[in-house]
Amino acid sequence: MTRVLVIEDEPQIVRALVINLKARKYEVDAAHDGATALQLAAARHPDVVVLDLGLPDMDGVEVIRGLRGWTRVPILVLSARHSSDEKVEALDAGADDYVTKPFGMDELLARLRAAVRRAEPVGPGEDDVTTVETDEFTVDLAAKKVNRGGKDVRLTPTEWHLLEVLVRNSGRLVSQKQLLQEVWGPSYGTETNYLRVYMAQLRRKLEADPSHPKHFITEPGMGYRFEG
Numbered sequence: 001m002t003r004v005l006v007i008e009d010e011p012q013i014v015r016a017l018v019i020n021l022k023a024r025k026y027e028v029d030a031a032h033d034g035a036t037a038l039q040l041a042a043a044r045h046p047d048v049v050v051l052d053l054g055l056p057d058m059d060g061v062e063v064i065r066g067l068r069g070w071t072r073v074p075i076l077v078l079s080a081r082h083s084s085d086e087k088v089e090a091l092d093a094g095a096d097d098y099v100t101k102p103f104g105m106d107e108l109l110a111r112l113r114a115a116v117r118r119a120e121p122v123g124p125g126e127d128d129v130t131t132v133e134t135d136e137f138t139v140d141l142a143a144k145k146v147n148r149g150g151k152d153v154r155l156t157p158t159e160w161h162l163l164e165v166l167v168r169n170s171g172r173l174v175s176q177k178q179l180l181q182e183v184w185g186p187s188y189g190t191e192t193n194y195l196r197v198y199m200a201q202l203r204r205k206l207e208a209d210p211s212h213p214k215h216f217i218t219e220p221g222m223g224y225r226f227e228g
Contacts, residue, residue, distance in 0.1 A: 002116055003027040005046035007037040007063065008078065009056055017050065020105050034058040038066050046073060048116050050108075053079040053090060061093045068094035074115035074157045078103065084193060091197050096158040097184060107187070114185045119157040132167050134215055134228050137206050139167050146206065153205050158183060162198050166216070166226035175223040199224060 004021055008014050009032045021028045029044050031037035034055045041049065049067065053060030064075055077090045080101040087098050096115050099108055130142040137148040141164060146153040155163065161183045166174060176195055180188040188194075199218070203210040217225045 001025060001027050002047045003029065003044060004112070005037065005041055005044065005049045006030045007034070007049065007055065007060070008052040009033065009054070010052070013052075013078075016105065017108075020109065024109065032056070034060070034063045034066075037063055041067060041071070041073070045071075047119070048112060049073055049075045050112065051075055051077050051095070053077060053081055053086070061090055064090060064093040064095050068156070072119070072154065072156055072160075074119045076108075076112055076115050078108070088193055088197055091194065092201070094156050096156060110187075111185065115157070118161040118183070132170065132228055136208050136215070139163065141167065148206060155202075155205065159198055159201055159205075162195075163202055166224060170226050170228050173219050173223050173225045179223065195224070 004026050006014055006017050006021075006028060008017070008030070014030050014032070018028050018030060029040050029046065031040050034057050037051075037055075051060050051063060055063070060077065060079070064077075067073060067075065074097075075095045077095045077098045078101065079086075079090075079098070081087070082100055090098060096118070097111050099111055130140065132139040132141070137146055137153065139146050144160060146155060146163070162179065165179060165182050176192050177189045179195055180191060184191070184194065199216055200210070203213050203216050207213045207215060215227055217227055219225060
């Protein structure tokens, strides 16, 4: 059973989330502040986190960074903040998706399901190609791991899913819309800032020279291409 950690200080939102999640057979833990949330996450090991950025004791971005120090659990941000800078900051810190308040419960649950699905391991036999090697790093699609210089590289679920889509289409241009819909879901198509943030993170973690990438190529205005 999928365990969800809800981190939110508005009681009515917590109550609505708990009722709707439990009705769909999720196990739910709830925390009203960041400190409690980090303790609960360490003790209960949730499968997905729903996080409000406006917490009483610390900014939600700090909670994201705290979680990312030790876990790749999908993090779905829930916030009343509307500016793109704040969204990008949360995504850059390691969040996997962003839902703006007020939100529809159906949309939130769809985003949550997508986040959980992206975090699931790739099963054996799903694709003929399981390992891709470059001069700098090796991608093992079956084990869902990336190795660079003999060390595993820690990727968030969204970073991994973006990498996987590009690698499976090696040498081919993948459009911005296709990437957004495959990684974030069918309701996406214009949030190109998501792609810029995550491509920058992949380049920083995997390219020898992130400012002059040789593997993660941008086709301006069109999309991205992976070159092995």
